[in-house]
Amino acid sequence: MAKKTVLGMVGVILLMIFAFREGWAEIVSAWGQVPFLWLLIILSLQVFTLLLGAYQWRHLLADREKSPTLREVFSINLVGSFVESVTPSVKLGGEGVKIFLLRQKTGRTYADLTGVLLVHKFVSLLPFLFILGLVLLAGVLNYSIPTFLYWSFLSPVVLLLVFSWLLFKKWNQDVSETRFEVFGKIRDFIWRMIGSVRERREQVSFLRMFAISILIWSLYPVKVFFLSRLLNMEIDFLLVSTATFLAYLISMLPLSPGGIGTYEGTLAFILNLNGIPFVEGLGLVLLSRIITFWIPLIWSGFATIITLKNYGEQGFLRGGKENERKTPKKITA
Numbered sequence: 001m002a003k004k005t006v007l008g009m010v011g012v013i014l015l016m017i018f019a020f021r022e023g024w025a026e027i028v029s030a031w032g033q034v035p036f037l038w039l040l041i042i043l044s045l046q047v048f049t050l051l052l053g054a055y056q057w058r059h060l061l062a063d064r065e066k067s068p069t070l071r072e073v074f075s076i077n078l079v080g081s082f083v084e085s086v087t088p089s090v091k092l093g094g095e096g097v098k099i100f101l102l103r104q105k106t107g108r109t110y111a112d113l114t115g116v117l118l119v120h121k122f123v124s125l126l127p128f129l130f131i132l133g134l135v136l137l138a139g140v141l142n143y144s145i146p147t148f149l150y151w152s153f154l155s156p157v158v159l160l161l162v163f164s165w166l167l168f169k170k171w172n173q174d175v176s177e178t179r180f181e182v183f184g185k186i187r188d189f190i191w192r193m194i195g196s197v198r199e200r201r202e203q204v205s206f207l208r209m210f211a212i213s214i215l216i217w218s219l220y221p222v223k224v225f226f227l228s229r230l231l232n233m234e235i236d237f238l239l240v241s242t243a244t245f246l247a248y249l250i251s252m253l254p255l256s257p258g259g260i261g262t263y264e265g266t267l268a269f270i271l272n273l274n275g276i277p278f279v280e281g282l283g284l285v286l287l288s289r290i291i292t293f294w295i296p297l298i299w300s301g302f303a304t305i306i307t308l309k310n311y312g313e314q315g316f317l318r319g320g321k322e323n324e325r326k327t328p329k330k331i332t333a
Helices: 002-032 036-061 070-086 092-106 110-142 147-151 154-168 173-179 185-203 206-230 237-251 262-273 278-314
Strands: none
Touching (some): 110 154, 110 185
């Protein structure tokens, strides 16, 4: 992890070196032309996407008596986002933190919450791959895109196939228990997780969840496109969408914390390959990342401090005062 963190910082340093060499003053001057009100509007779109993601989690968790509120899920998601942004873990570190905090808050089992996570990943990844597939097709027909970016499309496809197998396979409990018998507790965990997945499969409105995910993903290039227009850049929306989704795909690889360096470099590189001067593209990328990554990172950092403090005061991090199970006292004759 330390090596990957160093790689991420090296990526940031290289980008800053390029920026200073190619015209940092020009980039800052262009930023100064953007009306502050529009920056707030784009920042509001970022907050809106975070709320939509929290709503999806809330919808998946709303099938029991002790379900967290949207505000609680939103704060937990911010903590997970903070961990994702500071560790090169393909979001796995952040998701693990979410499950841990939800476990302390609701008292649900890790197996149940892992099942919720798998369903959420499925309803999020399928729309992403659908849009990304369209973007790659458009890229083949209209733009210059390095071949390795097309191959990187395979890794999330494999993940989607795994999630689909877990979600839609008709599991037979007796057969499953026999297959996992050698694992003991792991077998029990897997079966409870599968039960949680099957429960959501029967109760959750997938059409609604897919629609929300499509809206979330569609807003990613919209924010970059708005900024490009505010910077007086002549870029068509299709090129912005292609570059943005491919940059996000590369940033998912566990190379640096939060995709720092890989996202910016990929987006600026694709824009430059297709006729956008590097300084203009880099100025657009850095400004978009300030709004969609660095400012939310500051928020999530404060949310992490506040949430962990509240959980500590309520005893959740020590096992949870509300979630403690009282063991019956032995009756002696």
